[in-house]
Amino acid sequence: MLLIHCPYCEQDLPELEFAYAGEAHIARPEDPSRLSDEEWRDYLFIRSNARGHHFERWRHINGCARFFNAVRETVSDRFLLTYKAGEPRPDISSLTGGTE
């Protein structure tokens, strides 16, 4: 069971309080009707499925109920960072000391 840092509550809390919510930084298109079938398919279904650093969403559903973003290393299952929804995608090299 992971410990997850809720960026709103500013606490490390057990995974039981959270729900996973899919890949992060996939914004709903402003006007879906302007998208081609292929573009809409990509928005709906195509995900990065990263081996390594994955930007993903979590919800503190049994807590403050806020959605937030996280960077998790999918091999080690280690969180590098969690941050509030709407904040820009962080630069990975700044988190790992520029080693990647």
Add this chain to the structure above:
Amino acid sequence: MTSFRLPNRGRVDHARPISFTFDGKAYTGLAGDTLASALLANGVHLMGRSFKYHRPRGVVSAGSDEPNALMGTRRGPGRFEPNTRATVQELREGLEATSQNRWPSLAFDIGAINDRFGSLFSAGFYYKTFMWPRAFWDRVYEPVIRQAAGLGVSPTEPDADRYASRFAHTDVLVVGAGPAGLAAALAAGRSGAEVMLVDEASEPGGSLLSEPGVLIDGKGAWDWLAAALAELDRLPNVTVMPRTTAIGYYHQNLIGLAQRLTDHLAEPPEGAPRERLWRVRAREVVLAQGALEKPLVFDGNDRPGVMLAGAAQTYLSRYGVKVGDRPVVVTSHDSAWHAAFDLAEASAKPAAIVDIRPAVDAALSERAGSLGIETLLGWSPTGTSGRLRVKSLRINQLRDGRVGTARTIACDAVLMCGGWTPGLHLFSHTKGSLAWDDELKAFLPGRKSEAVHIAGAGRGLWGIASALADGAAAGARAARETGRDVQEPAHAVTADRTGTGVTAKDLPTDRNPASAKAFVDYQNDVTAKDIRLAVREGMRSIEHVKRYTTNGMATDQGKMSNVNGLMIAADALGKAPPQVGLTTFRPPYSPTTFGTFAGYHQGATFDVTRRTPIDPWAEANGAVFEPVALWRRAWYFPKLGEDMHAAVARECRATRASVGVFDASTLGKIEVVGPDAVTFMERMYTNPWAKLGVGRCRYGLLLGEDGFIRDDGVIGRLAETRFHVTTTTGGAARVLNMMEDYLQTDWPDLKVWLTSTTEQWAVVALQGPNARKLLEPFVEGLDISDAAFPHMSVAECTVAGFPARLFRISFTGELGFEVNVPARHGLALWERLWEEGRKYDICPYGTETMHVLRAEKGYIIVGQDTDGTVTPDDAGLSWAIGKKKPDFVGKRSLARPDMVAKGRKQLVGLLTDDPKAVLQEGAQIVADPNQPKPMTALGHVTSSYWSEALSRSIAMAVVADGRERDGQIVHIPMPDRTLSARVTKSTVFYDPENTRLSA
């Protein structure tokens, strides 16, 4: 019967005899015994039969790694456990143990015929033998295999025991209370850090319990142990937990512990839990799991009486039991020499010490000589004899890698040692990497991924002195990491018996290797030959070898067999062991009961049961309940002598004839409030909301972004900026989650607040032609006539004196109202309406009648008539889509090519040709009943009932191009007959003009 118990030896209480039975025969052991040590004390070595060949087997070890001595144990009804390890089970008065996997008896087992035909059962036997004919698998092969293979018998009665669970946090968790773990706990405990010290055994001490001769800090090992435990007991920040196995090591230093609480007690306290699962979050973990002894791999190394030398030493020192009068020791490691010396001093002088090494430390040879034990260096075991107990050991001299002449030594026990394997199971759970140590021929911990320290034999340090020193260092390091100031204790050790050894593959033989049964994995009956065969047949990865041979796949997870298997596979592959690699250990460390994992989640506390405020009335009035999501809902209200069909038919008739009352409180409710509430609703739901007047309701349809129906419900507009949204009972949490997701992340600019109000309101539905007549006298502040309050109206008012939100809606096709009052008034409102309703023969109805009445009207239930692949058009709900809206969730998907293609399954009605035949929900529908199998299914029945109003059966179904098939006959093949039915493109069976709604 000869007793093998030695007076005044061991930690057992010689003054407290304990009676127990094994296979119905009565025996006596001592307090402090395990089941295995008590049987050995009675001269019983034969304790089981092997899995595949049914070979007679005796106990091999003295710990949780035991592969052979697995038994059924029983303590009354519902308290039977299969595969109890006799080496772990503490003896208790009246213990009943039975052997397994034998028929008719342990000594004479018909299944042992498998052993004669062993060549048929080689590696991959299942894959090769039972391929054809295909039809034989289900009827012949599988039942026969299931009958013949296996270990214990599963219990058939519900588990009568209770189980508990607990969370804990600690600074330092020490796993293993041998010398390394004790030293770590002392070092960390003295610093003031919070320490938990856990050990799987019944008492702490580990190898100290088997090594009483060692002197620590000037005391005998057992005196030092008692002093150390006393000190730990005095430290308020230290908890010592015996009988507690660390079963799994999870992320961020979360350790699962399985604590055995009552299995060792003759009379457990009433209601006491049997086991407890702990989830411990530790800042630092010290793993002091020690090392496991390896068997030697030679023909006949599984005969009863052949066991690990270290185990024999433990039985002697800890339990005062000699495993034989005339043992012989075969070894590749010094440690077995010390075991031999201990036995010699305890009147069980070994016939010989046979060491495969050509030379050993001269001190060992001298000591053996002085004790009068023959030593044979450079000899190797090549066979054993004896049917139910070993009678002799055959050995051959090794010279220049060649096997010389044989010699036979008479004996009643063979004590073997093939070296030691550091216990890295928990470390492996963390995905820490392993590093091969070529000198020790063992894997040691490599790169760490958690805040963990490995101490003592777990990292290849043999002997008590180094375990104490390394443990103290690890404990101090761990405490320092938690910010404590630590003095690292030093322990002075004398008479320590360290040693070295070599690790061998399968030992050479002068006999035909093809007929040798040199076991690697005892529990799964895997021999060295099987592993070599697997390599010959093309298995290259150790993971493939493991699965092909099942080596290491038994309940002991290969604690004894993995490294021996690896050495043999590596030899067969011509590679170095680290290049072949070790298979992965996974939790749990040792077999763990389902009860431990279930904890409190059994019976009535298996899961939450949500009850409505009206639930007590339903229960008092004889309702039969059904679970809906986590709710329990009244299903129907049978009168005396009525079955479900009769009760539902009566409830349907009464509702359509006069008035029915229904508890709709479980309906999901979400309050959508704010200046942008209407914009939010426009974006979420398919329907238009902007022009919906205050005080009006509308059926709302919610899609996923993929265009498929997710939920539905009636939504009322209470004010310009306030909507009362209802959802399906099961969908409430999902819908709120979905709304919050869009609101928080896609449209954070919208000023909207969402509140779950499901449990805030009790909802009483009155349905039927007399609903208004019944309700009207209770309503204050509102005219509920049809003109003033037409169908699909909502208003706030007072009902029976309670503040209420009154909806005029119908899920039955009748004139209907749903009264929402604060939950605390729900029962009172229901009872008032019930009393008054007697005038109108009011009838309470349950969810089944609700389903029938709605199906007669063709109203869908999301999740029953839809399945996550149904679009609004598929369900015949295109009318619910706001055509002029530029966007809503899922709109773009409705234009995708697949969503408008022909051949989609559409919701239609089905009327069976036989009006009395009620179709089965889920039944498949075909066009041609004579098509050979596999037939082409057009779709399936989603809803099907007996309609009391129509005096015939009705059904809804999803059928490919269903609306085009209006009037056609389709067929529903069932096991006993094939039914035919006519497709109707409308799903409305009753009152299609909706005249009754506006009565």
